[in-house]
Amino acid sequence: MNRKNFLYLTGMGFGATMLNRIPVFGSPLIQGTAMRNVDIAMKKQMADVALNAARSKGATYTDVRIGRYLNQYVVTRENKVENIVDTESYGMGIRVIANGCWGFAATDKLDTDSIAKAAQMAVAIAKENARIQTEPVQLIPQKGYGEVSWKTPIVKNGFDVPVKDKTDLLLAVNDAALKGGANYVNSIIFLVNEQKYFASTDGSYIDQDIHRIWPVFSVTKIDEKTGQFETRQSLSAPRGMGYEYLIPKESDKIKGLTTLYRDSYDMLEDARAAAPQVAEKIKAKSVEAGKYDLVLDPSHLWLTIHESVGHPSELDRVLGYEANFAGTSFLTLDKWKSGKFNFGSPQVNIVADKLQPGSLGAVGYDDEGVETKKWDIIKDGILVNYQAIRDQAHILGLKESQGCCYADNWSDVQFQRMPNISLQPGPTPLAPDEMIKNVEKGIYIIGDSSFSIDQQRYNFQFSGQLYYEIKNGKIVGMLNDVAYQSNTQEFWNSCTAVCDKNDYRLGGSFFDGKGQPEQVSAVSHGSSTAHFKGVNVINTKRKI
């Protein structure tokens, strides 16, 4: 699973083909055993085998991650349950420093001999690689926490909910969309449970139980006469929550052109709304290319934040560690050191936050045993910080890591991954309706769709699910074929207002890709609706 698969998933308009491309992290799981957590004493015993074996071979630092990664995907289309996939991946990853260099090995054989052999392999790799290393690893000190634990504060464990309840919900969603006039509908519930145990030579033994959920659908409508087809995808967000996210609360709804959702999601209601909207989309006016003011709903803006703020402020990219794949960053260290790099307008305040309840990035400790925290990235429009892990913290003059280390499985080495990165709400009361009243010529965009950005995070292009034309402060109808292109710094400096905290919502990525071999991570991005002046909009309609 990788960024590409995220694309396939978000490209649900392609229809049934997506079902062949659903990522499978592990193997089909023996159903009913999902909650059979591995005994913690046994995990400590196995971890100690690895720690001791690595130490005896010359490792100066070792950490061990014993992971049990569970996924459940319930997949339907129209009136059929297409697939129920349960996967489990269980094994151990051992990371060491030997001769000043990192080494890593992983195994799914968890007997004492296999663990010891994997530890030895990790040390052997580190020693080989030390021959060509020019910068020995500098690991910022980290206190050991002893034996501690952390759990996502879920109300209802999705894995405990009978599969029938999930298929019933999805089939009801599909039925609602079909009754509303859709030709096709695909719907899926994704559930993730990471049971992670971390141990290190610093003296930490950390047991964590992490949950995520993402309900998603795609409705397709085809105009029989012209053959033109359009899709409208769900306006849900992936969340670090249990099944309670799928139990709708009226207080979480924001009523408007279409209902938008805060901390619970009414999937049925959204599907009912989607069917007529996709029909309207087919008949909507094709946008005239040019400069427009954009009013971006959080269900859309999260992805722009992710790509244009989240990724460029990753310190490993800034330093060049991702140069061969994900790229580097325009937010170079000199810009940060100047203390006055004008990333955005004064309205732009962006925080990194690994503590935010209900978010995808919330954990108690990261994957190198660092307690998580919250800090500023952009303050009043100025770049003030990055995202760092233990072997990078010294570069920023930090005394401790910012706790951004993550691996998507026991079999992959942990590295710097994005914490939740969110635009803070505006300080003065402002609702989206009032914001729209101040727009002369603009487009109100809801939902995320196509996204692309260059390898240093300057030039980007984004599309959405629903586009509404704004003329002289009023919504006058739906538009289609819209994509906006901009430059990151120019875009964030064109931000004139952000709505208040009542409008604040989380969006997020379930499958953010980075690294070689590529790993995914899940991360949330919060914002309130925001206004951007004079952004370049292109018309994407072509003929083949």
Place this chain on the structure above:
Amino acid sequence: MAIISEDDCRTIMKKALSYSKANECEISFSGSDSGNIRYARNSVSTSGFISQTNMVISSAYGKKLGIVTTNEYDDASIEKAVRLSETLAQFAPENPEFVSFLGPQTYSPPSKTFDADTAAITPAMRTDKVSESLQIAKDNKLIAAGYLQNSASFSSMMNSHGLFAYFTGTDASFSITLRTEDGQGSGYSTKDYNAVSKLDTLNFTKTAAQKATRSAGAKAIEPGKYTVILEPAAGIVLLEQLYGGLDARTADEGRSFLSKTGGKTKLGDKLVDERINIYSDPSNPELPTGSWAGDGRPQEKISWIEKGVLKNLTYSRYWAQKQGVKGIPSPDSIIMDGTDATLEDLIKGTEKGILVTRLWYIRPVDPQTLLYTGLTRDGTFYIENGQIKFPIKNMRFNESPVIMLNNLDALGKPERTVSGESFSSALIPPMRIKEFTFTSLSDAV
């Protein structure tokens, strides 16, 4: 060592089937050993080794299916997993699209997908290769970031209808980005082979070094429609969107770029320039792939686009049965015919145009026209009167591979390449395309 022999696979899967009491049962058994080394800032960063095997047991009663996995292969563990899959099947909802497992199949003789030397690569060998690559970077005062990976794998399947299939393969891949010390130039090269002996990391690093040095000091040109030469590593990321979109069901349902009104498709229609021939061939010596698909169907030589005409679509077994056709599975990789012209020949024959090393962050914009967006990266040059004149700043494009292949100007000699987006291998030529649509400039280097 995770590579298990054909005989041993047969024995262990027969054992599993002997426990089955379901109407039908299918076993898949696979595993791999893989190692990698990653480097950046002219030094090693991370590296690793992973070894794993996995058995998947599928039991079916009518249209009800239960699937269980295990990585413990003693008799008791296997029997327990088989029993559990049967229990699950009995409680599962009926899947109307379930198709009974296949009977015995005839597969082409296996092509040379496995290379013993590649399977035997050690951490020291990886380090030595990277060391050579780093030396080129240092000699040229460039900053290197790269990735070298190798794997050896096996996969096999057997079912209660008598099907048996076995495959072993190796893979060695390399990618390198070299940047000038001032960050103003960047060059890239990537390759992927079954045999590590073909993976000339030294030479590929030299290519990237040359591009990095030559790409410094790029000039901005106005975005618009230009003739482009897409090197294979650039072309593949757009081509794969075309052949990855050949699903018959989506086309039949009216929601594909291959759909026509009235439930018809473009199968048999001229889709692109008549010089375009795209096919798959598991026995091609330059790009050997497996002779069977994951569901047990044979992988054969198939023409997808012939003289510009769409010749075949891919079918799931369910959709093939429903439509009453012989369903062809998706290919493991594709081959596109070319000419004997070298990349240099294509450049020489270009009056005005742009040479593209790599395309990046490819995302769909409109599935109806197969419109994609993305950017150039790591070596983009302006060509005038048959010569590379100067490096140019990167640009964003919005283009459809269908439009692109209709605007074909010339093809070069096919070479093996690997997609930097999907990591799939292909054998395709460099392509010269007219009126390729660039929509904005990027400051990225």
